Amino acid sequence: xxxxxxxxxxxxxxPTRRAIFExxxxxxxxxxxxxxxxxxxxxxxxxxxxxxxxLAGLVRDRHxxxxxxxxxxxxxxxxxxNWTVQMTGFWESRFDDLENLLKRMDQ
Numbered sequence: 001x002x003x004x005x006x007x008x009x010x011x012x013x014x015p016t017r018r019a020i021f022e023x024x025x026x027x028x029x030x031x032x033x034x035x036x037x038x039x040x041x042x043x044x045x046x047x048x049x050x051x052x053x054x055l056a057g058l059v060r061d062r063h064x065x066x067x068x069x070x071x072x073x074x075x076x077x078x079x080x081x082n083w084t085v086q087m088t089g090f091w092e093s094r095f096d097d098l099e100n101l102l103k104r105m106d107q
Contacts, residue, residue, distance in 0.1 A: 004079035011058060017049045017053055020049055021053055021072055024072035029062070029070065031069055032046055035070070057076040058073055058076045059072055
């Protein structure tokens with residue numbers, strides 16, 4: 001079973017899915033029709049992308065009559081945020097070590 005990092009990276013690796021998620025984050029809840037109108041891809045493709053985003057926990061759907069409304073769940077990015085913070089600390093430490101080594105070599 002893939003971990004949360006893998007799922008999120010794989011889900012957001014697709015530029016169309018990333019664009020849909022970003023649009024929902026910026027503009028709020030939208031219907032499939034509204035998302036399709038500005039996506040440049042077909043309605044079935046948008047629906048498929050939304051299904052993948054939903055499985056990853058990045059969007060939530062709400063049914064109102066015959067329409068399905070989708071909203072972003074940015075808190076689902078938590079595992080990626082945590083991973084980024086860890087990697088930032090790792091690389092800052094490595095660069096500090098390199099800087100110290102270069103200073104010692106200059107002496």
